[in-house]
Amino acid sequence: MxxxxxxxxxxxxxxxxxxxxxxxxxxxxxxxxxxEEVKYLYDEDGSMIGVAPFTPTEVPPFGTDKFGRSLxxxxxxxxxxxxxxxxxxxxxxxxxAGILAVFYHHYYNKLRTVLEDIIESTLFIxxxxxxxxxxxxxxxxxxxxxxxxxxxxxxxxxLLVLIGIPQLLSTFTKDMAKIxxxxxxxxxxxxxxxPFYVYWKHILPEMAxxxxxxxxxxIIQVLILLAHLGVLLIFLGGRSxxxxxxxxxxxxxxxxxxxxxxxxxxxxxxxxMLKPHTLLIPLAFFSLTxxxxxxxxxxxxxxxxxTSRGGRK
Amino acid sequence: MELLDVRNLRxxxxxxxEEMEAVQDISFTVKKGETVALIGESGSGKSVTSLAIMxxxxxxxxxxxxxxxxxxxDLLQRxxxxxxxxxxxxxxxxxxxxxxxxxxxxxIGKQITEGLKYHKITERRNLKQEALxxxxxxxxxxxxxxxxxxxxxxSGGMKQRALIAxxxxxxxxxxxxxxxxxxxxxxxxxxxxxxxxxxxIKTETSMLLITHDFGVVSEYADxxxxxxxxxxxxxxxxxxxxxxxxxxxxxxxxxxxxRIESPQDYLTTIRxxxxxxxxxxxxxxxxxxxxxxxxxxxxxxELVEVEPxxxxxxxxxxxGVTQTWQNL
Numbered sequence: 004m005x006x007x008x009x010x011x012x013x014x015x016x017x018x019x020x021x022x023x024x025x026x027x028x029x030x031x032x033x034x035x036x037x038x039e040e041v042k043y044l045y046d047e048d049g050s051m052i053g054v055a056p057f058t059p060t061e062v063p064p065f066g067t068d069k070f071g072r073s074l075x076x077x078x079x080x081x082x083x084x085x086x087x088x089x090x091x092x093x094x095x096x097x098x099x100a101g102i103l104a105v106f107y108h109h110y111y112n113k114l115r116t117v118l119e120d121i122i123e124s125t126l127f128i129x130x131x132x133x134x135x136x137x138x139x140x141x142x143x144x145x146x147x148x149x150x151x152x153x154x155x156x157x158x159x160x161x162l163l164v165l166i167g168i169p170q171l172l173s174t175f176t177k178d179m180a181k182i183x184x185x186x187x188x189x190x191x192x193x194x195x196x197x198p199f200y201v202y203w204k205h206i207l208p209e210m211a212x213x214x215x216x217x218x219x220x221x222i223i224q225v226l227i228l229l230a231h232l233g234v235l236l237i238f239l240g241g242r243s244x245x246x247x248x249x250x251x252x253x254x255x256x257x258x259x260x261x262x263x264x265x266x267x268x269x270x271x272x273x274x275x276m277l278k279p280h281t282l283l284i285p286l287a288f289f290s291l292t293x294x295x296x297x298x299x300x301x302x303x304x305x306x307x308x309x310t311s312r313g314g315r316k
Numbered sequence: 317m318e319l320l321d322v323r324n325l326r327x328x329x330x331x332x333x334e335e336m337e338a339v340q341d342i343s344f345t346v347k348k349g350e351t352v353a354l355i356g357e358s359g360s361g362k363s364v365t366s367l368a369i370m371x372x373x374x375x376x377x378x379x380x381x382x383x384x385x386x387x388x389x390d391l392l393q394r395x396x397x398x399x400x401x402x403x404x405x406x407x408x409x410x411x412x413x414x415x416x417x418x419x420x421x422x423x424i425g426k427q428i429t430e431g432l433k434y435h436k437i438t439e440r441r442n443l444k445q446e447a448l449x450x451x452x453x454x455x456x457x458x459x460x461x462x463x464x465x466x467x468x469x470x471s472g473g474m475k476q477r478a479l480i481a482x483x484x485x486x487x488x489x490x491x492x493x494x495x496x497x498x499x500x501x502x503x504x505x506x507x508x509x510x511x512x513x514x515x516x517i518k519t520e521t522s523m524l525l526i527t528h529d530f531g532v533v534s535e536y537a538d539x540x541x542x543x544x545x546x547x548x549x550x551x552x553x554x555x556x557x558x559x560x561x562x563x564x565x566x567x568x569x570x571x572x573x574x575r576i577e578s579p580q581d582y583l584t585t586i587r588x589x590x591x592x593x594x595x596x597x598x599x600x601x602x603x604x605x606x607x608x609x610x611x612x613x614x615x616x617x618e619l620v621e622v623e624p625x626x627x628x629x630x631x632x633x634x635x636g637v638t639q640t641w642q643n644l
Contacts, residue, residue, distance in 0.1 A: 112375070190417040193370055194404035194431035194482060204430075205419055 014302025020295040028082035042071035081262035093221035100171030131231035233265030325382035356543035408488035412495035414475035425463030473504035564601040
């Protein structure tokens with residue numbers, strides 16, 4: 004990887020969008036004031052004319068959720084958690100898989116018999132189902148054993164990191180095998196280089212651009228996974244439970260503790276038919292982030308293979 | 317005393333369930349300060365032999381039998397760690413394609429000093445100085461510029477020089493040059509070979525020169541081993557091979573060289589079409605393969621010393637099963 008990477012316009016536009024979201028999210032307290040919750044709208048005569056959630060035309064710019072909170076402000080506030088957690092999980096996945104791939108590739112002949120089938124089989128399990136099975140018990144633990152926010156978030160992140168490792172391990176091992184076959188690797192070995200020196204100085208640096216690319220892809224995968232988990236009412240950091248309604252129609256509502264976007268999707272999911280904007284607005288921001296990351300990926304790919312992708316070297 | 321003594325070396329490659337013997341029972345020696353040329357066509361087992369010596373066979377390759385004695389010790393009995401100590405420091409290799417033998421994303425200067433770093437021959441603070449010295453040894457007039465350049469910024473000949481600098485950095489006793497000039501044009505070939513030869517003479521380094529070019533052999537080799545189909549078919553000193561070649565393959569190879577004094581309309585090829593047939597199980601370069609006879613004969617072959625130091629592969633007296641061509 005070199006600094007020419009940052010001359011790719013797609014990469015710069017994608018990064019600009021993401022950095023703007025993060026900037027506004029971290030500076031939320033300085034730039035914005037959280038408006039009061041608008042649960043009911045009254046006309047000039049004091050008659051109630053509407054109940055939250057309100058549409059963007061009723062309460063601009065993005066309307067409110069079912070608790071009357073401004074979606075615009077919630078989304079900006081939650082951006083840092085959503086994007087940073089996705090970044091963190093993706094980076095940890097790539098780092099862990101990269102390190103493990105070195106050992107797996109080096110001892111491939113010995114480990115293959117034991118690990119190859121296990122790794123290959125996990126590739127075909129949908130990651131959202133796997134994540135739900137592993138994360139759902141944590142929600143019960145959180146309530147029953149009064150687990151703290153940080154503890155739950157840490158365990159969730161670890162599990163989400165682990166879920167992505169087998170696929171990356173398989174990918175990286177194949178990449179390493181291709182590089183290891185190159186003549187310059189044999190040339191270096193003929194000088195007496197130790198295997199781990201070869202990985203550290205030659206194979207891993209050659210994979211640097213690939214690591215960046217895969218990290219961007221992983222962020223997208225994690226965002227999609229978080230959105231799926233949100234629908235399944237699994238929120239990062241656990242969930243707060245509210246009882247709403249009246250004695251005739253009392254029901255529990257779950258909201259996210261961190262304010263991350265998947266939580267907004269999850270707790271507004273029941274409104275999908277009546278007030279779809281409560282779902283579509285957070286989804287639009289998920290899409291915007293994913294679109295920006297795709298721009299970053301395209302920028303990186305244009306840098307790695309400029310001619311095959313129609314770009315200039 | 318021999319520096320390198322290869323005895324009855326057999327190298328096989330696993331391809332699915334089949335095992336293919338790439339090198340079949342070859343033996344040779346390399347003395348101190350001597351240049352031994354391994355010559356033969358592509359696929360004859362020259363490079364596999366060199367990789368077996370270096371202990372760098374691909375994963376599906378293995379030494380099935382034999383021994384490789386280097387300074388009296390068998391390299392095949394050495395541990396991986398011990399081999400790492402020997403590679404680069406005592407035995408070094410120059411690869412044929414400099415275009416792909418250098419890491420494209422690492423500066424030349426750093427690559428040249430890799431061997432010195434592994435073997436801790438030079439102190440870290442002196443590595444740059446040593447790299448510059450090596451670059452001048454291999455003929456660069458502007459070593460400090462080349463030091464900071466990437467392989468992509470160098471021409472083919474310059475890359476090959478850089479590879480040579482890498483190979484000689486630890487002053488090995490044995491240098492294996494695997495077709496070091498194949499990818500270069502003729503004028504650069506000459507420069508590179510002269511450079512290697514000068515270095516060899518100056519330092520009394522032994523060299524195993526792998527090539528398919530008789531011109532290179534005639535100028536730089538002391539002894540010649542002609543390989544075909546994984547076997548040595550003829551071995552002698554360079555003068556004997558050129559003056560009195562005996563084996564049909566050696567003679568065929570020599571006749572393939574175009575001669576300026578006798579112009580021809582077509583290039584001469586090795587006249588044994590049978591060996592081109594992968595299913596042919598008969599005797600390659602035996603008289604019947606040049607005739608219209610429809611029979612093939614099976615028989616073992618062995619190297620026979622026809623005169624002191626001149627070995628030629630002959631078929632043994634015992635003939636095997638006779639078959640017609642149609643049954644093959």
